[in-house]
Amino acid sequence: MTVNSPPNATRTYRPVMSPTWWWLRHPAWVQFMLRELSSVFIAAFLALYLARLGAFASGPAAYAAFQAWHRTPLSIALHVLILAFALLHSTTWFLLTPKIARVHVAGRSMSEKAVAGGALTAWAIVSALVAWWLLG
Amino acid sequence: MPQETIQLVVTRFHPDHDPVPRFQTYTVPLHEDWVVLDALNYIKDTQDGTLSYRWSCRMGICGSCGMNVNGTPRLTCATFLREYAPGPIRVEPLANFPIIRDLVVDITDFMEKLPRVQPWLVRQDETPLTGGEYRQTPGEMERYHQFSLCINCMLCYAACPVYGLHPEFIGPAALALAHRYNLDSRDQGRAARQAEVYSEEGIWECTFVGQCSVVCPKKVDPAGAIQQEKVSAALDWLKSVVWPWGNR
Numbered sequence: 590m591t592v593n594s595p596p597n598a599t600r601t602y603r604p605v606m607s608p609t610w611w612w613l614r615h616p617a618w619v620q621f622m623l624r625e626l627s628s629v630f631i632a633a634f635l636a637l638y639l640a641r642l643g644a645f646a647s648g649p650a651a652y653a654a655f656q657a658w659h660r661t662p663l664s665i666a667l668h669v670l671i672l673a674f675a676l677l678h679s680t681t682w683f684l685l686t687p688k689i690a691r692v693h694v695a696g697r698s699m700s701e702k703a704v705a706g707g708a709l710t711a712w713a714i715v716s717a718l719v720a721w722w723l724l725g
Numbered sequence: 726m727p728q729e730t731i732q733l734v735v736t737r738f739h740p741d742h743d744p745v746p747r748f749q750t751y752t753v754p755l756h757e758d759w760v761v762l763d764a765l766n767y768i769k770d771t772q773d774g775t776l777s778y779r780w781s782c783r784m785g786i787c788g789s790c791g792m793n794v795n796g797t798p799r800l801t802c803a804t805f806l807r808e809y810a811p812g813p814i815r816v817e818p819l820a821n822f823p824i825i826r827d828l829v830v831d832i833t834d835f836m837e838k839l840p841r842v843q844p845w846l847v848r849q850d851e852t853p854l855t856g857g858e859y860r861q862t863p864g865e866m867e868r869y870h871q872f873s874l875c876i877n878c879m880l881c882y883a884a885c886p887v888y889g890l891h892p893e894f895i896g897p898a899a900l901a902l903a904h905r906y907n908l909d910s911r912d913q914g915r916a917a918r919q920a921e922v923y924s925e926e927g928i929w930e931c932t933f934v935g936q937c938s939v940v941c942p943k944k945v946d947p948a949g950a951i952q953q954e955k956v957s958a959a960l961d962w963l964k965s966v967v968w969p970w971g972n973r
Binding site: 599611615621625689690697 | 738740741743745746796797820821823824825831864867886889890932933934935936938939946948949952953955956
């Protein structure tokens with residue numbers, strides 16, 4: 590820089606985020622990405638369910654083969670993974686509910702904890718009833 | 726023996742000398758009642774007078790002293806050194822904004838976006854002053870009160886990866902303020918705000934990461950405001966489909 594050149598007072602440095610790996614920079618962003626990724630596993634479960642219906646419609650032999658595949662370690666590992674992501678998906682869904690739905694009772698808005706707690710409790714009760722109906 | 730000092734690793738950037746920001750380490754006393762801003766003032770007073778940063782009130786009202794502390798946006802006047810012992814503490818300018826010098830960022834982008842959502846009372850029928858003030862009940866005020874507490878500290882923008890990746894996003898604070906006026910019983914400007922608020926650069930850019938609400942020092946909950954506006958926009962669309970002659 591020569592003596593006569595004006596100081597570059599307006600030059601700024603603009604940080605750039607990696608469009609691919611930005612989410613690794615903060616634990617909260619990793620949690621967000623896992624939450625979003627959980628939808629893929631929910632979709633995978635529904636695809637498996639459709640495949641089950643397809644096998645059922647194809648006859649006893651196809652259904653028996655499908656059932657046999659479900660007993661393989663790969664299938665069991667996949668379902669454990671799907672269950673873990675389904676729990677994450679459902680829990681985060683209900684925890685975020687009070688941000689979207691503001692519940693007013695007797696002219697006063699309920700606290701976020703009360704709304705999320707109510708939703709989680711209702712989910713646990715319904716899940717337990719479904720499990721009792723299916724397994725009982 | 727209790728720890729007596731703590732290290733601060735501070736971003737330095739001089740626009741005339743530094744092609745990119747660099748870090749400089751300072752050692753400051755670790756006092757029980759010192760916040761990060763106290764440490765920066767100590768550095769500036771006793772070690773390095775060239776360190777640049779913004780601050781004013783020291784009590785969480787002015788919103789000037791926001792910085793990224795160990796990667797998370799915080800008001801440095803409300804962030805105690807002891808939370809980060811034994812250290813070191815990384816002090817950086819607020820993320821997602823251009824850096825002017827050291828810890829000072831350029832918030833011109835926000836200042837240009839803010840008026841686009843018309844964050845003031847918009848009236849279709851202006852009552853003359855002789856008619857008195859526009860009254861509202863405590864219940865009507867409670868609907869928007871939380872969203873009116875914003876101090877424009879920009880922590881939510883620094884916490885928002887969507888704003889970092891897509892700078893055209895209007896952003897959390899401006900959209901929360903739009904929501905605040907949309908909820909106000911005295912306001913009649915929701916339709917006037919729609920073009921900006923319900924646009925791709927508005928609420929629909931938000932992917933609900935939610936960190937804006939986590940870092941907000943005033944519990945404004947911009948993430949909630951944006952999702953509630955999404956519900957309103959979706960209901961508007963549904964009404965226009967089910968009852969297209971409704972607004973004629």
